[in-house]
Structures are given as structure tokens and as C-alpha cells.
Amino acid sequence: LAKTTQPISMDSYEGQEVNITCSHNNIATNDYITWYQQFPSQGPRFIIQGYKTKVTNEVASLFIPADRKSSTLSLPRVSLSDTAVYYCLVGAPGSGGYNKLIFGAGTRLAVHP
Amino acid sequence: EAQVTQNPRYLITVTGKKLTVTCSQNMNHEYMSWYRQDPGLGLRQIYYSMNVEVTDKGDVPEGYKVSRKEKRNFPLILESPSPNQTSLYFCASWGDLRGEQYFGPGTRLTVT
Numbered sequence: 700l701a702k703t704t705q706p707i708s709m710d711s712y713e714g715q716e717v718n719i720t721c722s723h724n725n726i727a728t729n730d731y732i733t734w735y736q737q738f739p740s741q742g743p744r745f746i747i748q749g750y751k752t753k754v755t756n757e758v759a760s761l762f763i764p765a766d767r768k769s770s771t772l773s774l775p776r777v778s779l780s781d782t783a784v785y786y787c788l789v790g791a792p793g794s795g796g797y798n799k800l801i802f803g804a805g806t807r808l809a810v811h812p
Numbered sequence: 813e814a815q816v817t818q819n820p821r822y823l824i825t826v827t828g829k830k831l832t833v834t835c836s837q838n839m840n841h842e843y844m845s846w847y848r849q850d851p852g853l854g855l856r857q858i859y860y861s862m863n864v865e866v867t868d869k870g871d872v873p874e875g876y877k878v879s880r881k882e883k884r885n886f887p888l889i890l891e892s893p894s895p896n897q898t899s900l901y902f903c904a905s906w907g908d909l910r911g912e913q914y915f916g917p918g919t920r921l922t923v924t
Contacts, residue, residue, distance in 0.1 A: 743855070802847075804854050
């Protein structure tokens with residue numbers, strides 16, 4: 700399983716764009732990159748997943764450079780409700796290792812008025 | 813509505829008294845997993861299951877048992893709970909090979 704490194708915490712203000720970068724230097728060829736969001740006392744919620752280049756959905760974008768050794772979750776125009784912990788996970792779908800997911804410490808994002 | 817349910821949501825018990833936390837999903841997912849979350853330690857996987865009657869240990873399986881007799885249910889069993897098992901527990905399921913996991917609401921367990 701690829702080890703991931705994220706900033707422990709970040710601060711932002713309402714209306715700003717937030718970019719959270721995750722490092723995964725030993726990512727394997729078959730590994731996908733997945734981001735989850737967790738609010739206090741709730742289970743994590745899937746945000747976005749990608750393999751390479753850029754993926755966008757209704758809540759976020761995921762940028763993955765050609766070497767795939769890092770990825771950046773981009774949250775456009777954050778609001779107070781985006782205050783949460785964000786986890787980056789790396790693994791290969793369908794493999795035993797992917798089923799055994801490691802969440803890590805995540806990035807605690809605080810959005811201020 | 814697609815969901816993962818857990819029961820009970822809150823439980824206070826005493827050391828050594830066997831307990832079961834139930835988990836059920838209505839999405840016909842093959843994969844299910846249990847996590848515990850503790851302050852400063854993040855989410856740690858306890859056990860996971862790839863299908864009925866197929867389970868495997870996660871990172872912190874000691875003191876826990878699981879069973880998968882039906883596809884929709886994946887109960888977590890603590891045969892002899894101890895205070896160090898006081899934690900917030902989450903059940904998750906997923907069916908797509910890309911692994912988007914759906915989490916339950918959590919069970920807060922206190923063992924005194």
C-alpha cells in the first residue's frame with residue numbers, strides 16, 4: 700500500500716478556493732487516488748477519485764500530475780460547511796490491499812467567516 | 813435510500829460482557845469493513861469481508877470477531893470487551909471495484 704502524506708491542518712475563508720496536496724511517492728501502476736471528507740462524529744464520505752490528469756465532479760476537482768507522485772484536491776469557493784477532515788487514500792481496486800485501506804491522519808480544514 | 817445502518821448508536825457496557833454491534837447495508841455490496849476511530853490515531857481498519865463467508869484481518873483485529881453469513885450483514889463481536897476498546901466504530905460497504913466506500917453513522921462504545 701502506498702503511504703500518503705498530507706498537511707495536518709489548513710485554514711481558509713469563505714469564498715476562497717482551497718487546495719490540499721497529498722504526496723504518494725511510491726504509488727503503484729494500478730493504484731487509484733481517492734479522497735474522503737469526514738465531519739465530526741460522522742462516517743467519512745467519498746468526494747472524488749482519479750487515476751491521472753484531472754477529474755471534476757459537482758463538489759471538487761482532483762489534479763494528478765504525470766508522475767502521479769502527488770495529487771491535489773481542489774475545493775472551489777469553500778463555505779463554513781466545508782470545515783472537515785479530508786483524507787487521501789491510494790490503492791488498487793480489486794486487490795486485497797485495496798480492501799485493507801489505510802486512512803492516515805488526514806488534513807483538518809477550518810473555514811472561517 | 814441506499815444506506816449503511818449500525819446498531820446501537822451508543823453503548824455503555826462493562827468489562828467482559830460480550831456485545832455485538834450490527835451493521836447492515838441495502839446496496840447488495842460484496843465488500844464490507846469495520847473501522848475504529850480514536851483521537852490522534854485516525855481511522856484504523858479492524859476486519860473486512862470480500863463476500864459471504866470470506867473475511868480477513870485489518871490493522872487492529874485483536875479482541876474482535878466478525879462473521880458474514882449474509883451479504884447484507886456484517887456484525888462486529890466483542891467477546892470480552894476491555895476499556896481500551898472504548899472508541900467510535902464505523903461500518904462501511906462498497907461494491908464497485910473502484911472502492912467508493914459508504915459509511916454507517918457510527919457507534920460510540922464506552923467500556924468501563
